[in-house]
Amino acid sequence: MITYKICTNDDIENMYEAFSIGFSDYMVKFDITLERFIDLFLRIEGNSLDSSLLALDNEKPIGLMLGGIKTYDGVKTLRCGTLAIDPDYRKVGVASQLFMLHKELAIKNDCKVLFLEVIKSNDRALNFYLKHDYKIAYDIVYYKNIDLNRLTNPSLQHLVVKEISIKEAKAYYDAYDKHHINWQNDFDYQKELLHINYFGAYINNDLVGVIAVAESGKIFYLHVLNTHRLNGIGRQLLCYAKDYLKLRAFVISFINNDKLLNFLQKCGFEQFGLSQYEMYRIV
Structure with a gap:
């Protein structure tokens, strides 16, 4: 029974x-x-x-x-x-x-909501979830850069990059970003992990960009203020993290973010592995 x-x-x-x-x-x-x-x-x-x-x-x-x-x-x-x-x-x-x-x-x-992730190519599971009234809401994609020697540092003289706390990174996200973060990247998830480093980019003591990266090279969060993009700040954050942690590769996952995708591709990142859907059902 x-x-x-x-x-x-x-x-x-x-x-x-x-x-x-x-x-x-x-x-x-x-x-x-x-x-x-x-x-x-x-x-x-x-x-x-x-x-x-x-x-x-x-x-x-x-x-x-x-x-x-x-x-x-x-x-x-x-x-x-x-x-x-x-x-x-x-x-x-x-x-x-x-x-x-x-x-x-x-x-x-x-x-109020039921939520799960599923590998896109897992047709059996995907069809099962659709049958149970889950709807596809987001794509999760995975990118990596395994040749960091080609990632050049713009060395912006007016920019200062330094370590910050997870509290400061989360405050930045709450104030300026609010873009949906997948469950396995969000700040609650990060709190449970060891060896994540947070770096902030400052111009005249104003925080204009943040990166959260583990000692393994996994990037959990990367963002630059809209008003300061296309000026090399994101690239300098990557280079600072690479040099500080002595990294040989970066890995990142993210959701439906064309601007981040375009930036990563320009920095030599390539898609790899399986991709996923985030699925939701209203209770």
Whole structure:
């Protein structure tokens, strides 16, 4: 008999087992330890036990739907952090039942929106989400630059670049940007990570641009004020981060931002890997 439950601390090993078997045939391979599963999915990714669901056949874990609640773009949102179904239990209604219970959790917690990400080429999952009334809202693309020697520094004499705090970077975003940031780049997500550096570009003590970049070279945020673009400030922020962190490559993901895309391409970035959709459903 298949049963469903909200997750508790006692379920973590079963959650990990359901995740592992559910992703055993996935197009992106996951080979992570239990400890890494807990750290990534129950801390960094923002999922919580009381917003996550587990499916069991008697005592055998066969399905998992992770969930996390937060105010996202000003709206209380329940995100599906992952959906994993044992291959032997697909197309028998397990995923649909998890989605129904997921929606009930959203209503119970006064969430207004359901949200998830899906790889564009995963037709099976995409069609399933469309069937459950999710709508495509944004594209997420991935770019990299693996030849930073070709990234030249404009060395603007009137510009000062220096380290700033995440608090200062977030204040800049709130005041001047407000462009939608994907879940795995936003400032709440960044707070859970170590080794992210923040640099600000200043003209006459005014902050005109910000970059947030990890020691791995992953860029979480990059922005220059509209009134100061096309003057080399973004490029100088990249070069400062490259030199300060002694980086050999940059990687960045972002959503529906043609201006950023054009800038990155001019700086030698190229698209790579899989792209995703962000999908939403109004509760």
